[in-house]
Amino acid sequence: MRRVLILGAGTAGTMLANRLADQLDRSWSITIVDRDDDHHYQPGYLFIPFGTATAKQITKPRSSFLPPRVAFVRSGISRVRPDDNEVDLDDGRILGYDWLLIATGTVPRPDLTPGMGDGSLWYRKVFDFYTMAGALALQDVLAGFRGGRLLVHITEMPIKCPVAPLEFAFLADDHFRRRGLRHKVDITFVTPLDGAFTKPIAARELGNLLEDRSIRLATDFAVERVDNEHSTLIAYDGRELPFDLLVTVPLNTGQQYVFESGIGDESGFVQVDKQTLRSTRYDNIFAFGDATDLPTSKAGAVAHFAVELFGDNFQAAIAGRPLPNAFDGHANCFIESGRGEALLLDFNYDTEPLTGRYPLPLVGPMRLLGRSRINHWGKLLFEKLYWQVLMRGRSLPVPTLMSMAGKDQED
Ligand SMILES: Cc1cc2nc3c(=O)[nH]c(=O)nc-3n(C[C@H](O)[C@H](O)[C@H](O)COP(=O)(O)OP(=O)(O)OC[C@H]3O[C@@H](n4cnc5c(N)ncnc54)[C@H](O)[C@@H]3O)c2cc1C
Incomplete structure (x- = not known):
């Protein structure tokens, strides 16, 4: 055997x-x-803090x-x-x-950043949402949060689903807006990158969206530690960001x-x-x-x-033969932007996320790097496809390797 x-x-x-x-x-x-x-x-996990998914539903x-x-x-x-x-x-x-x-x-490792996982504020004012425990704990905290400084933070790249923290910031904006509290919540997206995302076109589009939603952007923030006594996030370059609530994505290893x-x-x-x-x-x-x-x-x-x-x-x-198929690094993912809309990214090792339509040129129906309701419904539908199609070993009707069809090419 x-x-x-x-x-x-x-x-x-x-x-x-x-x-x-x-x-x-x-x-x-x-x-x-x-x-x-x-x-x-x-x-x-992204939806649990906002009360739009439950642990039972996603397990x-x-x-x-x-x-x-x-x-x-x-x-x-x-x-x-x-x-x-x-x-x-x-x-x-x-x-x-x-x-x-x-x-x-x-695995998220909050224990590897001084004052994060081992700090007195962990799960009191400092939370992750990349674990079931963190997402559930945040649900109660967000429901009771009535105003103050919210930092949405990435410790270091790489992390799984690098857009999820951006989605959290957009959904938080929407959450507080719907509760009539948005003017009392100061949201900052804190990232070790030099923009809202890794690649220039996506960074530009997502940066514009943060600005539209009055979410501040703190870039090149290499976190040194969490100061639990003063509820402050401290960077190696000396910058200090005070918070009332810190939602962080810890180091992923x-x-x-x-x-x-x-x-x-x-x-x-x-x-x-x-x-x-x-x-x-x-x-x-x-x-x-x-x-x-x-x-x-x-x-x-x-x-x-x-x-x-x-x-x-x-x-x-x-059979000891050369391997015929070459993976191109193809990735795609929806980005919830709040207000019932989402964006879609599609890229690979060589091609950064571009604007356009997906999977078909002109007709889409999904928009690449642009907000739409269809994208949002696509994101919600995807959960069903995950369980019923992908986890049964079947394929989705989308190209396995990235295609340039429908993508806009900028100079
Ligand atoms: C908040 C959030 C939002 C996301 N959104 C998206 C999205 O919109 N689109 C998207 O494409 N991806 C998304 N992702 C990422 C996606 O979930 C992961 O990339 C994907 O699950 C990776 O699959 P995997 O099989 O590599 O790892 P996993 O699915 O994490 O599986 C790893 C398995 O290994 C087991 N394991 C690990 N160590 C041990 C051990 N020592 N002993 C025994 N078992 C072990 C674990 O229990 C686990 O079951 C998201 C992730 C998060 C956290």
Whole structure:
């Protein structure tokens, strides 16, 4: 029996398990490991603080999305020993493999910024929304917040879904506007980048939108620490931003076991070839999604497009042939902008997010880098597609590789 072992039953791992169950014959065993049976639709974390999603709504059992032939092992992963082709689990078991597929994502680490996770204000005035616990705690706080300085903050790049903090700022603006409190809330978007987003055209469009919504922008802010005594965010360059509520995205790193197994970079991300997702060090290891050092967004969409290209590559790898498919870093994501509208980004390693229409030229129906109601409905509909289509190993009717169709090209 040949053995394929998948680490992580989140977005990428679940798609891989379903696709491999269809593609591999019965001479293969497929095993997947995760620490629990709660699969969270993570984009839903954004809506919980504003009371428009619940924990129950965005959580489903992982096991119900795994095909019967896939063995689901519930345990933490403590170490990969690539030279022995073995993985040690927290419960003492050891799993052997012929091929290892790593899809264990990234983890927010508030403990790595002085005064953040270990500060007295953590979950009193300082919150994250990248965990279920943080999103739920923020719901009560936002409901009771009647005015003051709100900082929406990114500690350092890369983070998963780099647009989610912007979405939080836009939704907060809308939330307080609808409650008649907007004039009492001073919102600042604080980022380590030199603009509202990484690439020039998106930074310009999103920067304009922040301005339209009277949200201040603090750029190049390299946070040194949170001063809990004075409720202040302090940067290395000496800037100090006082707050009444700090909503932060902590440093995102790879998982602890990746550091300890010596299979990742200094941030705990598995180093892979950016076109094939094969480990640069071990031929029988591939990695997917947020767990990798791919130079594109850490987003579910990236995991999805890369997994779609993997089937043929895996057959070739097994046969010892060159891998035929090259991933282009394709990412797309909706950006909630409040007031029932959203924007859409579509880009890859080489092409930055551009304005235009998606997926079809002229007709769209989605707008790229422009606000529309259809985009907002697209974002809401996507949750259903996630569970019913993607997590069943099926494809969406959109191009896997990025297409220039519909995109405006600026000089
Ligand atoms: C607020 C928010 C909004 C987002 N919005 C969007 C969006 O609009 N569009 C988009 O494309 N993406 C979005 N994302 C990002 C998207 O959710 C992730 O990029 C995607 O889930 C990554 O998939 P993955 O399989 O790599 O990791 P995950 O889905 O995080 O799966 C990793 C799995 O590994 C398991 N695991 C990790 N370590 C261990 C261990 N040591 N032992 C056992 N199990 C372990 C975890 O339990 C988890 O199930 C958002 C994320 C957040 C937080």
